[in-house]
Amino acid sequence: MAAVVRNRQLSSPVVTGVQVLAVAACYYAAARLGLLRQYVVDGAVFTPIWPPTGIAVAALLILGLRCWPGISLGALLAVLSITPLRPTVVGNVVGNTAAPICSYLLLRQVGFRNDLSRLRDGAALVFLGALASTLISATVGVGVIVLRGGLPAGDFWTVWPAWWVGDTMGVLIVTPLLLALHGARWPPRMSRWKEALGMILVACVLIPFATHSSLSVLFLVYPLLIWAALRFQLVGSMLCALFASVLATVAATDEVGPFAGLSHTELMFKLQAFNGGMALTALLLSSVITEQLNTRRSVEQACQELAEVLEHLTAGEPRRALPHEGEGEEGEGDGGGRQSPP
Incomplete structure (x- = not known):
């Protein structure tokens, strides 16, 4: 010892x-x-x-x-x-x-x-x-x-x-x-691997297009973040936010796409507003969704435990006669001792 x-x-x-x-x-x-x-x-x-x-x-x-x-x-x-x-x-x-x-x-x-x-x-x-x-x-x-x-x-x-x-x-x-x-649980559960693979493919196409296109379509990243938060909670949403932030930073430092032709002050403000909005959306939305899922699981578990308790209680009690069954038995006994009227 x-x-x-x-x-x-x-x-x-x-x-x-x-x-x-x-x-x-x-x-x-x-x-x-x-x-x-x-x-x-x-x-x-x-x-x-x-x-x-x-x-x-x-x-x-x-x-x-x-x-x-x-x-x-x-x-x-x-x-x-x-x-x-x-x-x-x-x-x-x-x-x-x-x-x-x-x-x-x-x-x-x-x-x-x-x-x-x-x-x-x-x-x-x-x-x-x-x-x-x-x-x-x-x-x-x-x-x-x-x-x-x-x-x-x-x-x-x-x-x-x-x-x-x-x-x-x-x-x-x-x-x-x-x-x-x-x-996270390792290895992760692969029950939704097809959806995860689809989201990865969409992210690899959508995020580079949004961060490097001259059309100024950075807002297209937000539906992807919402999808990731709804289906994969914090891990999915933050991975998307990190990927988008990295590509947006690359585009901003190269001054291409929606960051072309801006002064240093305008470029910094636009980049940080985009990165900050993404981070807040991913973090807070996934926290709300996780909290709701945990509350739902707690309620379902409490209901299941209550049902099990009621089942054990009712299994140990003797069967009670129904009211109409008692009346029927009394009627048959009385009928055997009484004569029918003429």
Whole structure:
């Protein structure tokens, strides 16, 4: 018994170390992917979607606070990949670490569930996990650039919204998808594989057309998101939203399709409005549908249990004579003792 306890005590730091390194590697890899499509505004580099923030929040929600060193290590490696080592790098690392931790603490404070099975969970992730917490990383990140002289102080509010929206989109798109994949049943049930295959084919045709066509038909993506949310809940809707966001970001950075001929400000506003609308639609709609399905299953289970209880109760009681059967027996007895009238 002592050996088992000792092995568990030894394995716990090892497991934690592996988790920290895995989080750092995922954070850095996501940062490199995010930097493939970037903008430079007044000397500041930002991305329309910053996936590492979403990965950091999901890692904290799944693994707990013990994985925060992995976030710091991944953020340090990501910052060093685009800028030389200098004292201001510490500020970026602190901001990128503090924002996901704040998101985690706020979500746990309001009783957030990782399965996003309630509308309140989706709303909490939007307002607390994404919009509120990323204020820290955006403010610290842009503030560090101003302090080191890379950005005039008067341009702070020009760059800050772009930085904040990029971090917010990372949480809105990446975090729900990772939480849904973590909580999904593996292997998945293939009862609707034909419908899933059909939806994939439609998405592979419709989304590239909508994001690269000069006809400005981005709205065609929303019926696909609704279909995915209705039939496949969070996993399906968030996969569609992620695919559409990536293709829209590619089109925007290439300035083609509905993003051609726009200024940098107009392009950024149109892209982030589209990505934000998709993320909110997919997340909140799938949360509502999942909540309704869970309520329906609970009611059906309660009705089934009640029927079983009534069946057991009625099976143990003796059969009661019906009123007309008692009257008939009394009439036959009386008729045997009475004579018919003349």
